[in-house]
Amino acid sequence: MKNGHLPVAIQENISLKPYNSFGIDAQASYFTPFRSEDELEEILAMSLPGPVLVLGGGSNLLFTKDFNGLVLKNEISGITELHEDSEYVYVRAGAGENWHQFVQYSIGRGWAGAENLSLIPGNVGATPMQNIGAYGVEIEDIFWDLEAYHIREKRKVTFTNTDCEFGYRESVFKKKYRDQFVILNVTYRFHKHPRFNISYGAIATELERMGVRDLSIVAVSQAVMNIRRSKLPDPATIANAGSFFKNPEVPAAKLEELRIKYPGIIAYPLLNGNVNWRQDG
Numbered sequence: 001m002k003n004g005h006l007p008v009a010i011q012e013n014i015s016l017k018p019y020n021s022f023g024i025d026a027q028a029s030y031f032t033p034f035r036s037e038d039e040l041e042e043i044l045a046m047s048l049p050g051p052v053l054v055l056g057g058g059s060n061l062l063f064t065k066d067f068n069g070l071v072l073k074n075e076i077s078g079i080t081e082l083h084e085d086s087e088y089v090y091v092r093a094g095a096g097e098n099w100h101q102f103v104q105y106s107i108g109r110g111w112a113g114a115e116n117l118s119l120i121p122g123n124v125g126a127t128p129m130q131n132i133g134a135y136g137v138e139i140e141d142i143f144w145d146l147e148a149y150h151i152r153e154k155r156k157v158t159f160t161n162t163d164c165e166f167g168y169r170e171s172v173f174k175k176k177y178r179d180q181f182v183i184l185n186v187t188y189r190f191h192k193h194p195r196f197n198i199s200y201g202a203i204a205t206e207l208e209r210m211g212v213r214d215l216s217i218v219a220v221s222q223a224v225m226n227i228r229r230s231k232l233p234d235p236a237t238i239a240n241a242g243s244f245f246k247n248p249e250v251p252a253a254k255l256e257e258l259r260i261k262y263p264g265i266i267a268y269p270l271l272n273g274n275v276n277w278r279q280d281g
């Protein structure tokens with residue numbers, strides 16, 4: 001396929017350097033952004049050769065070589081308040097919305113649940129991929145459903161929270177449905193009455209340092225941002241991968257054994273009776 005024979009939107013042999021937080025200068029044979037389901041359908045109907053890679057903010061991708069296929073940059077935008085009841089508000093966000101900006105938007109409206117997930121890089125569409133999590137909260141805690149487009153079967157499918165089979169940094173999209181779906185939008189269920197989770201990491205200490213007397217979602221979000229900024233540089237300024245280690249999960253008895261050797265070890269109980277331990281503060 002030669003330049004000039006492709007519709008304007010499809011670019012050939014494009015450097016992916018601006019599109020991944022590591023700043024790796026890998027090339028994509030074909031590259032195009034898309035802003036709607038219709039545009040996506042149109043692009044996929046072209047049946048370009050090679051595999052398809054869906055790109056969000058590029059903060060969880062490490063290119064080790066050129067990508068000989070089509071890179072689809074998801075730029076579906078829009079935030080819609082679907083409905084609410086006495087406890088919750090249901091909000092749909094386009095997969096291309098920046099996650100942190102969306103979190104700040106929700107906090108600005110007094111919707112609770114995402115404050116502990118402030119400042120995680122990337123876009124809305126990738127949040128269910130690995131069930132992103134930080135400071136004792138995971139996306140599954142506020143996830144309601146999502147709409148995704150099946151690349152090969154060319155049809156739209158809705159996934160509920162159960163359908164996603166969320167686990168610790170896991171979902172069906174990393175396992176049995178790997179590389180099969182393009183996530184179009186995600187609906188989150190926010191709490192109208194906050195239930196704060198400040199027991200994890202240094203949040204309580206940071207809130208105290210900030211002099212916070214009345215707990216609020218704004219304060220918790222600010223505390224999380226302060227802690228994150230003190231630990232990691234902004235990937236937009238200095239390319240970095242954040243932390244891609246998973247905290248080990250061990251039986252409680254194993255933790256006691258480890259505590260003898262490492263008295264300062266930090267651990268949190270899990271619902272299944274095990275503990276999740278980590279080495280930093």
Ligand SMILES: Cc1cc2nc3c(=O)[nH]c(=O)nc-3n(C[C@H](O)[C@H](O)[C@H](O)COP(=O)(O)OP(=O)(O)OC[C@H]3O[C@@H](n4cnc5c(N)ncnc54)[C@H](O)[C@@H]3O)c2cc1C
Pocket residue numbers: 021053054055056057058059060061074095120121122123124125126127129130131132133134181182183184232235240241242243
């Ligand atoms: C500094 C730093 C700190 C981080 N901190 C955390 C943290 O605290 N907790 C945490 O969980 N993660 C963290 N991460 C990892 C990263 O922020 C998340 O995994 C984030 O969800 C990635 O979003 P993205 O849009 O950049 O995804 P990308 O890197 O663009 O894509 C990641 C994967 O998802 C797929 N994908 C993306 N969008 C779609 C879509 N719409 N449809 C289908 N597939 C899609 C891609 O194909 C790829 O396989 C951190 C990363 C960095 C660099």
